[in-house]
Each structure stands twice: as structure tokens, then as C-alpha cells.
Amino acid sequence: MSKLDDLKSHLRKGNIYKREELQKWSSSIDRHLSELINEGILKKVGPGLYHFPKKNAFGFEPPADQLLIKKFLDNDNFLITSFNSFNALGLGTTQLYNKQIVYNHLRSGDIKLGNKLFSFRKKSAFPQKPTKEFLVVDLINNLEALAEDQPKILEKTLKKATALDQSSLEYAIEKYATPKTRKLLAAV
Template identity: 85%
Template sequence: MAKLEELKSHLRKGSIYKRDELQKWSKSIDRHLSELTGEGTLKKVGPGLYHFPKKNAFGFEPPADELLIRKFLDDSSFLLTSFNSFNALGLGTTQMYNKQIVYNHLRSGDIRLGNKLFSFRKRSAFPDKPTKEFLVVDLINNLESLAEDQPKVLEKALKKATSMDQRSLEYAGEKYGTPRTRRLLATL
């Protein structure tokens, strides 16, 4: 019991821990994690990830998405976005999507972290923050995944692209576009 209390003394509310991090304070980490999750001190939020939630007036706060992804990847180089971002382009897209996209250099696949589903996509390049030009390129890259009238959305996206800063659009297309997207943008 003293070892469990010692492990608890190293935990900070609101923090996310990897199993390996906690192992340095426990020789029986699996048993201790089982006890801590059983009593509600820690919540398992992903493969080998545990959250020590803060409590507020409404209950326990879930971990911030960025913090959760940073800890899961052990890397701060990623872009968290969603197909919902395309709605801001004014192209007539109105669907709401519950999956978030994580462009990163390390992992691919759909992974549930906390109570959310994240689609990790391994890419060689992505911006720090999405620009309108990046969003147009990303929309065209992901056109087949949209629950919209795809030919109409593509037509509107290409029309929108003609009114954008062509140098920035060309850069975004070359850096982030698929070969198909680059060919479509080259026709403008």
C-alpha cells in the first residue's frame, strides 16, 4: 500500500501519463494501474495512456485533444484538423463530422483516445496551422471521403482556387497535394 501511495504522490491533476513513465515509481506497475483505474484516480484514455482528471463544477474534465495526441505520439509535430474545417471555405459543404484528422510523421490508422476517434495520417509535410490554401488542397485530397455532392464541391473548390493567392496555392499544392490534386490545380 505504501508503494501505491508513493506512486500517487507523483501524479498531477490534469496530466496524462504513459505506462512507461509511471513504471519508474512502481515495481508492480500493472497491479498499481489496475488499482488506480479501479478506484477512479486514473482513467485509461488510450493504449498505455492514463489521465489523472481534474474535477470542476460539472464533473471530471476530459484531457485536451492536443495534450492527448502529443503524449500518444511522443511528438509535438502534428496538425489536428477535421473535415468540418472545409465548411468555412464557403463551398456549400455543410456536413458535420465526428472524426478528427491528425496529420503526423509517425502513425497511421483510426485510434480511439479518450472518448473520441482520431484518424492518424502519416504525411511527410503539413503546415503548423491550416491556411485557406491548405484547406482547399486538403479538401481536394479527401474529396472521395466527403459525404457531399463531390463533383459539385470539386467544381466550387476549383472556382474558389482561382480567386486565391496563386503563389500560396501553388506552394500548398506542391507541398501537401496528392498527384491528382496537383494535376487538377495545374489546370487553373
């Protein structure tokens, strides 16, 4: 069995691998990775990240965002969200955004993983799952980045905040709000 075949024997369909993980089965990892990519066995999906895609009736399945980011960050302490989530608040936001935001404790910056652009934002705190209260705070935190009528959206958001559970909203403001957002929500 060749060294390349030995490396192939450790690969499992659907998994994502870091270069360092694969190095333990190869003495010439860069050459072997290049060969595996040329053969179509592995696909490079990010800096030092490789995916062994499963094939279905429509072609190759892309890696799940959750798995891709978990492998990229080497932990599962993150929240994937998007400005599209604000549409669920019923405030009249209708714009669609193609960038996903990843709140985490380690990285900042826009990084392409797979065929998607993720905006990594380093935050001290974020929920595991977004609540309406978190979304209200997050919307106001990101108001300047929205391609909407900002004064109108702010007015509707502040009105919406009064109808939310006040103790949950206070918690969200304390944990996740910027100083500017705190000021704007102080009246609520």
C-alpha cells in the same frame, strides 16, 4: 508510505501519463494502475495512456486533444484537423463529421483516445496551422471521402482556388497535394 502512495504522490491533476513513465515509481505497475483506475484516480484514455482528471462543477474534465495526441505520439509535430474545416471555405459543404484527422509523421490508422476516434494519417508534410490554400488542397485530396455532391464541390473549390493568393496556393500544391490533386489544380 506504501508503494502505491509513493506512486500517487508523483501524479498531478490534469496530466496524462504513459505506462513507462509511471513504471519508475512502482515495482508492480500493472497492479498499481489497476488499483488507481478502480479508485477513480486514473482513467485509461488509450493504449498505455492514463489521465489524472481534474474535477469541475460539471464532473471530470476530459483531457485536451492536443495534450492527448502529443503524449500518444511523444512529440508535437502534428496537425489536428477535420473535414468540418472545409465548411469555413464557403463552398456549400454543410456535412458534419465526428472523426478528427491527425496528420503526423509516425502513425497511421484509426485509434480511440479518450472517448474520441482519431484518424491518424502519416504524411511527409503538413502545415502547423491550416491556411485556406492548404484547406483547398486537402479538400481535393479527400474529395472521395466527403458525403457531399462531389462534382459540385470540386467545381466550387476550383473556382475558389482562383481567388486565393496564387503563390501560397502553389506552395500548398507543391507541399501537400497528391498527384491527382496536382492535375486538377494545374489549370488554376
